[in-house]
Amino acid sequence: MAYVVATAFVAVTGFFFVASVSNAFAEATIRGFLAGAVFFLILMAPAITMRLLAEEQKLGTLELLLTSPVKEFEVVFGKFLAALFMVFIMLLLSLYFVLILFIYGDPDIGPILSGYLGLLLYASATLSIGLFASSLSANQIVGLMVGAGILTALSVIDFVSGRFTGNIAVILDNLQLGASFSVFDSDSFGVAESGHFADFARGIISIYDIFYYISISILFIILTVLILESRRWR
């Protein structure tokens, strides 16, 4: 399964990368790739995580895990790290694109580094959401749908914020995960302008954005642990 997902990732993002650099006067930038990655991770994160806790419930192995001397937090965090590691490997594979840029052009290293850092943080947030969704049911499809649902909602939240004014609009804007569905827009390359990913794509590493992604990750990991612990209260 991992091989298929990794291949799909490299293939899809490769497509975006090629599209972004194959016109004349194209910039030597990975912005095309980043856009594709950010977009594709919305699908990929639930796919990677949907079975992590759902299958344990379905197979009954969760019963063995929770009756072993391990804390619920260890179980959740362990799975989270495993998923994150897998995405990390996929990102390593994509360094191939960067290599091409260096061979044929003269790219700035700054935006490349910040782009990958942003991607890792973005992955951490999306995977934590997927993991949470997976804990809700023994049915993997539920995990997939809830995960994709939450991710999509957080990605279009800036469209909604236009209806509100004042503080609410600001709050909603700031929850924007970073992907956008105008992926073929050659200006933004599909990275939402009001999202937390935008600066990473430009080469800016902002504490504010880092804080956002880490907070989302922590929030959903805690929620997942609570879901598992709730077994003890019923």
Place this chain on the structure above:
Amino acid sequence: MISIEHMSKNFGPYPAVIDVSFEVLKGEIVGFLGPNGAGKTTTMRIVTGYTPPSEGKVTVGGYDVITNSLDARKHIGYLPESVPLYLDMSVKDYLTYMGQIRGMNRKWINKRLPEVIDVVKLGDYKNTLIGRLSKGYRQRTGIAQAILHEPDVLIMDEPTIGIDPIQVVETRELISELGKEHTMFLSSHILPEVSAICPRVLVINDGRIVADDNPDKLSEKLQHAERVEISIRNADNNEFITAIRQLDGVIDVRTDQRAQSLQRAEREGVTPFIIDAKPNLGISETIAETIVKKGWGLSNLTPLPMTLEEIFLELTTDESVGNID
């Protein structure tokens, strides 16, 4: 090792376990019997800390399973009813992983792994993917996982369900062997198995414990009559029946029509009978004396206790039967 005090569990409005109290001492092998839906699995899940009780106190090895859950769990080896396994791991990898989450260090795992694989006789399959194993071997992998960390208490929910007859015998022997070194708490609704392995049985029905005793003593208490099988030589059937019927305390005498008795009778040239008498009157001696006095040949005189099936049915289908004291 296991102590349960006034434990109850309700799933919403439905009372699955009602005011259950018992203790399992170190070294005991206790069979937990009950019809389907009686509360066996729920009780076991509460003892292992998977489900919280609605009321009551449960401790394992002195540790409360709710407040000291992690400590309690270290002393337990558990085989759930569904024998959950990761089908895409090999036996060896699975057991190694299980050892790691039980907090075993590498050295200990490396020492125990071959021992355990040997005990459950999975040597030929240690590199096979679990998904490829038959049910019987998967069961053994499950047992292996439960004993790997040398726990004080082994809790097994229906350990021989669904295995073929040959492997059932082997698994039963394995369980008996394990009983020598661990405290065991097994559940089953296969009665011959429980009566073969467990010196003590707890019977649960509709959420309540209805019996807690040694199977033989239980049958004594439940029997309303003492029953004896007897084989006689050189006697006229009617004469024998009349003579025995006249004895004080004898309720009934009849010829034994059971297939195996008749077969044996033909082989040995004897006539088999079954005698029912009032219990605790020493009726066997009286019968023996009578036979000798009349000059008949006594070939066999054996008490027939109530089988565990009969005990089980009596306890679980007769509503008027309360606690046996």
